[in-house]
Amino acid sequence: MPEAAIITRAEQLRTEIQQHLYRYHVLGAPIITDGEYDALFRELVEIEETYPDLRTPDSPTQRTGSDLSEDLPKVPHPAPILSLSNAFSTEDLQQWETRNLKLLPANIQLDYVLEPKLDGLTIVITYSNGILTTAATRGNGEVGDDVTANIRTIPTVPLRIPATDNGKTAPKQLTVRGEVLFLKTDFERVNQEQAAKGLPAYVNARNTASGSLKQKDSRITASRPLTTYIYDIVAVDGAVPDKEWDILAFLRDMGFHLIPDAAYFNNLSQVMDALSSWEARRHNLPFEIDGVVLKINDVAIRQELGFAGKDPRGATAYKFPSEEATTKLLGVTVNIGRTGKVTPTAQLEPVFVSGVTVSNASLHNYDLIQQMDIRLGDTVIIKRSGEVIPYVVGPVEGARTGEEQPILPPEKCPHCDTALIKPAGAVDLFCPNPRCPERVFRSLEFFVSRGAMDIEGMGPQTIAILIEQKRIQDEADIFYLTAQHFEGLEGFAEKKILNLLDSIQAAKERPLAQLLTSLGIDGVGSTVSGVLADRFRTIDALLELAVQVKQAEAAFLQEAQPLIQTGTSLLEQTPEAQKAQLRLQNPLVELAPRYMDSQDVPKKLERLLKPIWEAAPPTAPTAQTLAAALAHLIDVAKPLMQIEGLGSVLVSSIIAWFADDYQRSLLHKMRQAGVNMQAAESIKAGNALEGLTFVITGTMSVPREQIEALIETHGGKVSGSVSKKTSYVVAGEAAGSKLEKAQSLGIKVISEADLRAMV
Ligand SMILES: [Zn+2]
Structure with a gap:
């Protein structure tokens, strides 16, 4: 018999879990995270497994969740949609295999298929004679909500299988299981759109996906960038492969969108070796995952193993530690x-x-x-x-x-007492004082750091001392430092000073892109810097562009002045007038990107500015003159605006930075000190990979973008999918289906080290 304390704890857990379930499902206001809930649930499961007598019929472990809605029609599933048991450690996984092996004939060697565990909404889709007939949510596992019309709007769901004419035939009846979700970037975009409309941001991607899918009007679902991944067969009338790995290939042949990162492992110890790299990859994947799913590859063995309670024994979910x-x-x-x-x-x-x-x-x-x-x-x-x-x-x-x-926003900078501002189109507050001591310290700290000018031996402490002792005031001063500047400073031996001066000297020769990154322009990281250096070639070109854009902007604003004045007097009246006024005052951010490739700009301006124009005095400009001033602004700003990925706020921030007197004098001072301000002749590093196409799969020793850049700067091409045109597949750890495909097509597979050797 268990001790009294354990009985009490089990009761306590049951009550607590019920309350959390109620808060989550009924009130929609959970007070703990999913991870914390999992921990409570798991503790109860463990107690009940050790002391089965304590398992009561009303225990929350004895039922599976339901996400049924009241107002949608119901669809019964052809087979129960099961959930999986969880493993939280490699010990759990080892025990899972040991328990399974005990139930199987001796000397069976288990192999496994691993897939990322998507954090989305389960969906069950049925095809009759290859045509999509119904789609339902998981519901209570037996019956789900009918969301057929909504699922049809998701582009990654084939309406007919096989999706392409590839000589395969669809089974008579096929029900598959998958997950509906937002890719991370799509969810960010949804929230940006919310923000643009002045609506609150969505916090939870899974709940938002669920809400989007359960709309009564499928046009709303269609407007959301949902995607679907299919990973399992629920029921089939027809022949399908008997190995999980082959089932994935079968599903791919049918034209389903598969999780791209499935992997096959010969045994469990290989799986366990790979787990930490999967956890690390988690953040590089385009979708949210909270663990990996592990299935025994042999479907017959999975069936033989049957169930433990409601969970199938042949598969389990390994959950990453809660974040x-x-x-x-x-x-x-x-x-x-x-x-x-x-x-x-x-x-x-x-x-x-x-x-x-x-x-x-x-x-x-x-x-x-x-x-x-x-x-x-x-x-x-x-x-x-x-x-x-x-x-x-x-x-x-x-x-x-x-x-x-x-929590109220501050009005003044705590370091320099300057009134904080909020630039047009920005969500952040800024201290606008370039001489703010905290800003100077932070920008110098960044300027010398490894990702920026990389001045060895000049850490934050040195920077702080030099600023405090008034030996430097800005970034440019660094390049004027001599041994004398360190006189009387504690901790600077002669050798140390010489080394530091050497690294400062070396920093003068950094490539233009690196200098641009170091300047710390808001939104200009190494990628944007690289593009700017590539397109503009010199700092002078950027300085010149900024002057011209500012002049064109000023000319526009002068032209628009009578309208802006009218708008100011109208502000209290209509939101349309407010919107028009905001656009007029920020032509570079608000108007230029909208009308860059437009016909009939005068007419469009007329429509936009109507509420202001109606009240404007006779001195107001005509739509034609205003459009001409805007066309000129667009014309001069075009070299920046045309660069893909640079939004109008970023363009405006780059222009503002290079037009700013303080920054211009800073650059001038650096130039006088001999800092390089030009791009090298060509960024191409070589042509060793000319004419070759590469596909990268699995985990590399550095971020994948770096491998891509390595290939591209040596003349090679990078492709996302393996085909006969692929020259090489570069495979890292935990390489997935692409590796398999390369092998089946007889394409050469090389390692990251092989690739480096080639260049
Ligand atoms: Zn300040």
């Missing part, structure tokens, strides 16, 4: 970055999350604090994910006591 936790928000500090950007930082009650104790986290910006209604004293969910700085996901509204206080 979210809840804790108390104790205070908010104001951080000023090198661009002057204000980042509110949450001071938290220390909490342990994904391996470290976190006591502060980013709150992004004050707009978001207001949108999410985060208050001082709130219990908040924080997330620590990969290399990203921990951040606050949102408040736990259900945990409020009423004592919480609103």
